[in-house]
Amino acid sequence: MAVHLPASLLRRYRRFSLYNSPYPAHDRACAVDLYPDPVANEGRSPVAGTVIETRTVRCPDRPYAVNHDHLILLDVADGQVETDRRGPGTGDSDDLVARILHVDPRVEPGDEVVPGDSLGPMVRSGFFGPWVDNHVHLGFRRADQHLQRAGGSLPLSVDVSVDPLRWDGTGTVAEVGDTYALLDSPTHPAPCERFVGLGTDADESRRSVALDGGLAHYSGGGVLAGAEPLHHRDGDSVSFLGTPLGTCVAGEQSGDGTGHRHLDWADVAVVAETDTATHRATGISLFAAQDADFGAKLVFHRGHDLSAGDTVRVGIQPSDDPIRLG
Structure with a gap:
């Protein structure tokens, strides 16, 4: 069932x-x-x-x-x-x-x-x-x-669509906590009207889908369908900010998998560059949101020294030492 x-x-x-x-x-x-x-x-x-x-x-x-x-x-x-x-x-x-x-x-x-x-x-x-x-x-x-x-x-x-938002990885730190930094971008284009999430790179059919999960500090994540059903099959790869991010795998999702699919994350690192330093982040916290406060949320489980107002460029890099918290 x-x-x-x-x-x-x-x-x-x-x-x-x-x-x-x-x-x-x-x-x-x-x-x-x-x-x-x-x-x-x-x-x-x-x-x-x-x-x-x-x-x-x-x-x-x-x-x-x-x-x-x-x-x-x-x-x-x-x-x-x-x-x-x-x-x-x-x-x-x-x-x-x-x-x-x-x-x-x-x-x-x-x-x-x-x-x-x-x-x-x-x-x-x-x-x-x-x-x-x-x-x-x-x-x-x-x-x-x-x-x-x-x-x-x-x-x-x-049973709801999640629209993928394209993002170039840049933003300004809008809010900080001991273990996170929230960026002011990408912004929600229509708050309270629909759900959005950070979007994958467009594939060969020029389609992007929304990402969900802890990238890549948890063992896996997922992709969520937008207005059109997912066409991803087992073994299909998705990328984000120009880097292969993960592979769709069979799971226990309901139906035929056209609404969401599980991803096994690739071994990648999330980095956040400012004008003065490069910071290794634990990952990015991904979700579907309809509120106006949406923005990329960087996770730093051991702390960080970013401050509100810092300009940040986020990148995804292949890594032999990915951070996995569970």
Whole structure:
């Protein structure tokens, strides 16, 4: 069984990502991270349903994170998402349970929620890096599956187009944190009207697609379809900023793979040049966004000395020593 997330669900959030995580569910596009308004910091429910259970779970010990995370299980109301019958499974296609992480629950078993209801405040979890904004992690299981175990969520697809933005690698640092630098480019051409992502180089048919994932600090990423279905096959290569970036591989994505495909990253390094120095970045954080604050986000997991206002030229280079965090 595979679960198809409708555009109406995804558009409630300013950003989403299928692949930007080191954990296996995201490697296989069996979970999506949804980014609500960061100022309010409310973990908004993506679906209607009934709370089955809330529990506290252990998470990796990180100095920037809380000591524990939380799992919320929702019995999903009929009609919230679409399913197909691909792969193994014996449950009713409407008999789904949503698994939600990174929200400190203010709901209890038996509570009814509708899309947009606050489930509680989002938490800084050790399951994600310090450069990652607070978000709601969402996956689905059949009701007859093990609901608490970390592995086993169903493959997802996103029924929304993500337009690729062409970018020459240049920009000005607009915002910095200890482990990231956000550039002011590329800019979103139509905020709140559609989703966009950093685009690959055009292929022989002059088509580009949007990238998703941690480039290349996580083991893999993905490409997301725009207005036209993906035509990529297993073994096809994509490039970015003039450098071969990765190869499409078979995965557990739902449908026929025309909505998104998994990428195995090539061994590459991300570098950021200023007028005075060359900085080795950990990577680039990739996602689909509809908010006006979109721009390339450089990750520096060990820190950096870039400052707001610095002019940066980003490049991708083949490397015998790629940084891999998971």
